[in-house]
Amino acid sequence: MKLQFVINPISGGKSKKRVIEALQKHFPKSEYEIAINFTEKEKHATEITQRAVEKLVDVVVAVGGDGTINEVAQALIGSEIPLGIIPYGSGNGLARHLNMYASPEKAVEIIKKFNPQKIDTCVINEKPFLCTSGVGFDAYVSSLFAQAGKRGFQTYVESTLKAFFQYKPETYILETENGTMEMEAFSVTFANASQYGNNAFIAPQADIQDGWLDVCVLTPFPKWQMPKIGLDLFLKNLPKTKYYQSFRVKSVKLKRSQAGAVHLDGENYAFGKELKVTIQPQSLKVLVA
Numbered sequence: 001m002k003l004q005f006v007i008n009p010i011s012g013g014k015s016k017k018r019v020i021e022a023l024q025k026h027f028p029k030s031e032y033e034i035a036i037n038f039t040e041k042e043k044h045a046t047e048i049t050q051r052a053v054e055k056l057v058d059v060v061v062a063v064g065g066d067g068t069i070n071e072v073a074q075a076l077i078g079s080e081i082p083l084g085i086i087p088y089g090s091g092n093g094l095a096r097h098l099n100m101y102a103s104p105e106k107a108v109e110i111i112k113k114f115n116p117q118k119i120d121t122c123v124i125n126e127k128p129f130l131c132t133s134g135v136g137f138d139a140y141v142s143s144l145f146a147q148a149g150k151r152g153f154q155t156y157v158e159s160t161l162k163a164f165f166q167y168k169p170e171t172y173i174l175e176t177e178n179g180t181m182e183m184e185a186f187s188v189t190f191a192n193a194s195q196y197g198n199n200a201f202i203a204p205q206a207d208i209q210d211g212w213l214d215v216c217v218l219t220p221f222p223k224w225q226m227p228k229i230g231l232d233l234f235l236k237n238l239p240k241t242k243y244y245q246s247f248r249v250k251s252v253k254l255k256r257s258q259a260g261a262v263h264l265d266g267e268n269y270a271f272g273k274e275l276k277v278t279i280q281p282q283s284l285k286v287l288v289a
């Protein structure tokens with residue numbers, strides 16, 4: 001069996017020593033042909049994966065967070081080669097959604113079991129994403145996170161607190177196959193998976209294999225409600241609040257008054273005034289538990 005491992009040395013701000021030891025121990029040369037490459041810069045994981053696909057490997061394993069998984073998946077979407085995951089990021093949204101967030105040893109076990117399942121992926125203005133993408137507060141948090149100069153869970157918390165005091169909601173127009181609506185929103189999230197990562201469930205109802213995109217809108221709320229909304233996010237209770245609405249679509253267009261921040265699998269991007277998001281049903285094979 002031929003396996004390509006793509007390791008992001010900076011993801012999650014964690015050393016990858018333990019995972020390399022686990023790979024050497026659990027994939028002996030007598031049984032497996034393994035290649036290990038470290039990413040050196042952004043988008044490098046896609047290049048490494050493209051080369052591995054040309055060499056017809058049996059699986060490409062992303063060792064990192066959702067950003068690394070996204071880059072690896074970009075070269076696997078639509079192919080028969082499955083994505084393996086050793087979760088080592090700050091948020092690990094996809095691994096958590098798939099109930100695969102555990103030790104490297106457990107992740108290795110899942111890879112060896114070789115149980116590929118097809119999941120949906122999404123595209124926003126031609127960029128693929130696997131978990132969530134969106135505008136508003138969460139995009140603003142991701143832009144502060146990107147500027148922070150360090151990663152990890154604590155940096156997410158710090159960026160979120162900072163954003164809370166600086167952020168102002170915007171008005172958006174949403175066009176879907178069911179009609180058009182205009183609304184002021186605290187955030188608009190396009191969810192394929194149920195969570196942003198770190199068990200922050202923006203779309204607890206989202207199913208990554210159902211062929212639908214969940215559009216989740218949080219309307220502006222008084223600042224004193226923030227602790228309650230934050231708690232609801234982690235307790236999967238957001239759909240019960242009056243500030244939350246969601247609907248399922250195959251595609252959606254979002255229009256806003258100015259270009260700005262967009263988050264995409266936790267990474268920060270700047271996109272124009274118009275966004276088009278579509279679902280690509282069952283387009284990626286993933287090794288699951």
Ligand SMILES: Nc1ncnc2c1ncn2[C@@H]1O[C@H](COP(=O)(O)OP(=O)(O)OP(=O)(O)O)[C@@H](O)[C@H]1O
Binds near residue numbers: 012152
């Ligand atoms: N050697 C490198 N130096 C700097 N950045 C890198 C390097 N290799 C990869 N990257 C970039 O690191 C970014 C972050 O990776 P990743 O998302 O896996 O970690 P994370 O943000 O800590 O975790 P999560 O997405 O789960 O919150 C990716 O966008 C990737 O392009």
